[in-house]
Amino acid sequence: xxxxKVHGNPLSTASMRVLATVYEKEIDHEFVFxxxxxxxxxxxxxxxxxxxxxxxALEDGDLKLFESRAINKYIxxxxxxxxxxxxxxxxxxxAITSVWMEVEAQQYDPAASKLGWELAIKPLLGMSTDTxxxxxxxxxxAKVLDVYESRLAQSxxxxxxxxxLADLHHxxxxxxxxxxxxxxxFDSRPHVSAWVADITARPAWLKVLALLSxx
Amino acid sequence: xxxxxxxxxxxxxxxxxxxLACLYEKNVEFELISINMSKGEHKKPxxxxxxxxxxxxAFEDEGISIFESRAICRYVxxKYADKGNKGLYGTNPLAKASIDxxxxxxxxxxxxxxxxxxxxxxxxxxxxxxxxKVVIRQNEEKLSKVLDIYEKRxxxxxxxxxxxxxxxxxxHLPNTQYLVSGTDKGNLFTSRENVGRWxxxxxxxxxxxxVVDLQKGT
Numbered sequence: 001x002x003x004x005k006v007h008g009n010p011l012s013t014a015s016m017r018v019l020a021t022v023y024e025k026e027i028d029h030e031f032v033f034x035x036x037x038x039x040x041x042x043x044x045x046x047x048x049x050x051x052x053x054x055x056x057a058l059e060d061g062d063l064k065l066f067e068s069r070a071i072n073k074y075i076x077x078x079x080x081x082x083x084x085x086x087x088x089x090x091x092x093x094x095a096i097t098s099v100w101m102e103v104e105a106q107q108y109d110p111a112a113s114k115l116g117w118e119l120a121i122k123p124l125l126g127m128s129t130d131t132x133x134x135x136x137x138x139x140x141x142a143k144v145l146d147v148y149e150s151r152l153a154q155s156x157x158x159x160x161x162x163x164x165l166a167d168l169h170h171x172x173x174x175x176x177x178x179x180x181x182x183x184x185x186f187d188s189r190p191h192v193s194a195w196v197a198d199i200t201a202r203p204a205w206l207k208v209l210a211l212l213s214x215x
Numbered sequence: 216x217x218x219x220x221x222x223x224x225x226x227x228x229x230x231x232x233x234x235l236a237c238l239y240e241k242n243v244e245f246e247l248i249s250i251n252m253s254k255g256e257h258k259k260p261x262x263x264x265x266x267x268x269x270x271x272x273a274f275e276d277e278g279i280s281i282f283e284s285r286a287i288c289r290y291v292x293x294k295y296a297d298k299g300n301k302g303l304y305g306t307n308p309l310a311k312a313s314i315d316x317x318x319x320x321x322x323x324x325x326x327x328x329x330x331x332x333x334x335x336x337x338x339x340x341x342x343x344x345x346x347x348k349v350v351i352r353q354n355e356e357k358l359s360k361v362l363d364i365y366e367k368r369x370x371x372x373x374x375x376x377x378x379x380x381x382x383x384x385x386x387h388l389p390n391t392q393y394l395v396s397g398t399d400k401g402n403l404f405t406s407r408e409n410v411g412r413w414x415x416x417x418x419x420x421x422x423x424x425x426v427v428d429l430q431k432g433t
Contacts, residue, residue: 051364051367051368052320052324052364063309063312065312065313065316066316066320067315067316067319067320067323069315069319070312070315070316070318070319071316073312073315074308074312074315077308077311078308091290091293091294092278092279094293095279095281095286095289095290095293095294096279096281098281098283098286098289098290099281099282099283099286101286102283102285102286102322103268103283105319105322105323106283106285106322107268110327144268147267147268150267151267
């Protein structure tokens with residue numbers, strides 16, 4: 001059986017999001033490195049995988065997919081019997097998980113990625129941080145985390161009793177944010193803090209970090 | 216007969232209208248419960264129980280209460296798979312994956328610049344909020360780049376995810392409706408041949424016409 005191929009770059013949060021899923025599901029895969037410094041993601045060959053010129057992209061047989069969250073849902077469904085269950089089969093439980101997957105994508109990620117870019121990535125590239133953007137997005141993130149604190153007081157994981165994609169999707173940006181001043185917003189909320197400690201300790205996530213540290 | 220599902224929020228809200236379009240497309244009966252946002256009803260404790268971020272829509276069906284318009288649409292399509300447009304969310308896993316891919320593209324690439332333009336150009340004037348010309352220009356540029364990619368894609372396929380109208384196309388209806396009918400930025404869509412053709416086709420769906428009527432009625 002042909003292995004699935006993940007085209008991406010370990011430094012990219014979206015690529016890490018897919019790698020985390022592939023490791024959780026224990027799927028044989030090939031990681032095809034896309035050299036973003038050389039602009040490979042904007043060239044014709046890669047654009048045939050993702051017309052938006054962004055990593056990652058997935059190949060599974062004849063299927064090509066882009067958008068990390070869509071890729072992860074596909075993997076979670078297609079390989080449901082392998083590794084960790086990352087979605088619920090029960091439709092009501094899946095509906096709740098689906099809500100929190102959208103919350104991550106629409107409420108959490110916009111603020112979290114902007115903060116990660118300003119505070120973690122820009123300094124590495126020798127670019128200066130925009131403090132106005134940081135202030136605005138820290139305030140937004142704090143409000144989102146207040147909602148998370150209430151939710152996680154009632155539920156061990158965002159979707160329910162079990163770890164699912166709704167939790168996993170947060171891991172890559174969490175990784176970058178925890179190296180910055182933003183960490184305090186997570187530490188100061190006890191249920192959020194416990195949830196972060198739990199999900200970042202997962203063996204599959206540690207494998208993603210090991211790959212990253214080789215770069 | 217089943218109890219109608221409940222949708223909370225005004226039909227003029229883009230996210231509410233996304234859910235209404237899906238319910239019409241799937242022939243699922245609904246009760247629309249008004250939320251007076253100018254009076255801050257969406258920030259009150261009773262509403263926050265349904266939607267903890269204080270945003271519309273919220274949704275209830277037998278024993279379930281959910282929010283986030285795209286999650287609501289997916290739930291409706293899965294629960295009522297045999298009703299109305301059966302192919303709206305695909306009838307096999309590969310079709311569903313392709314539709315999810317373009318729903319994500321809508322949510323991550325199309326929605327940010329288009330919703331900012333909708334707010335600046337259609338809502339801000341009504342709310343006596345000053346428009347920000349720099350923000351408008353930046354987001355028009357971003358949206359143009361996204362629509363260039365859509366132009367190419369819609370030259371390869373009739374709809375975003377393939378040959379059939381899907382939830383992916385539907386997700387784009389609310390913001391585009393405002394931009395084409397309520398602002399001077401409609402040419403972003405109509406000046407691109409394939410995007411223009413696609414917009415004509417998806418906005419002619421009976422389900423969308425019903426939503427537009429509902430919006431005009433309020």
